[in-house]
Structure formats: structure tokens, C-alpha cells
Amino acid sequence: MPILCHSNEIAERKSKGFQLGEKFLFAVKKNSRIYVYENLCPHLGIQLEWQPDEFLDIDASMIQCSSHGALFNIENGECLFGPCVGQSLIAVDFTINDGQIDITD
Ligand code: FES
Numbered sequence: 001m002p003i004l005c006h007s008n009e010i011a012e013r014k015s016k017g018f019q020l021g022e023k024f025l026f027a028v029k030k031n032s033r034i035y036v037y038e039n040l041c042p043h044l045g046i047q048l049e050w051q052p053d054e055f056l057d058i059d060a061s062m063i064q065c066s067s068h069g070a071l072f073n074i075e076n077g078e079c080l081f082g083p084c085v086g087q088s089l090i091a092v093d094f095t096i097n098d099g100q101i102d103i104t105d
Contacts, residue, residue, distance in 0.1 A: 004094070004101040007034050015055035015063075020103065025092055026055050027101060028063065030074045034101055036094050037077050041065040042087035063089065 002020050010016050010029045017026045017039060024039035024047055039047045039055075043065065049055050050066030057064040062080070063072040070082030077089030093105045 001102045001104055004036070004103060006099050007096055007101055008099060010034065013056065013060035014053075015049075016053045017049055017055070025103070026053075028055065028074050034094070034096065035074055035077075036092040036101065036103070037063070037089040038092060040090060041067065041070060041084065042079060042089065043068060043070055043082070043084040 004018050004027060005016065010027055012029055015026055015028045025036055026039045027034055027036045041048050044067065046067060048065045055063050057071060063074055065082065068083050070079050070084050072079050072089055077091055079085050079087050092103060094101050094103050
């Protein structure tokens, strides 16, 4: 199973992008929990970040697409604002073993 990184490498309310083969993913930490999604905006199917590892809005309360400003709930990936309201980011299954984020998808 591919390991993304150690969960300690992602600070609270920060995000980090990854490439696994052909797939682009990102992870976010909120309230010490990790969430992993495919790096694919449901609006146009393009990558979300505005700079490397920057997937969150200005107050780090939501995931933001840099193209047209869609905002997504960190916990479940649902778009709550923007052109793809009601659609969701694709969640990626993982486990955490000894702190390592291990993708099981
Ligand atoms: S491509 Fe993400 S909001 Fe348009």
C-alpha cells in the first residue's frame, strides 16, 4: 500500500499535495484528524490548489478551489459554495499505521 507521509508532516489546519502514479491526491489535517481526497475539482476536473500544498481558504476552515472559488467541507468533501454546489470531492480510503498515512484505495 502506498504511504503518503507521516501524519506529523501535516500541521494542524494545513494541507499537502501528493502524486501517486497517475493520481493526484491531497491530505488535510483538522482537529488532529487526517482527510484525504483526490485532487480533482468536480466543477471542471482540474487540480484545486493555488500554490503547492495550499488547498485551504484564507482562514483554513474549508477546502478551496483556486480556479472559481468553490468551497468544500473538510470533513466530507461536499461543495457548499461555488459552481459545483452539492457535488463532492472524491474521498480516498486510508489507514494510519504508526503515524504513517497508508492509502488503501
Ligand atoms: S474548477 Fe474548481 S471551481 Fe471551477
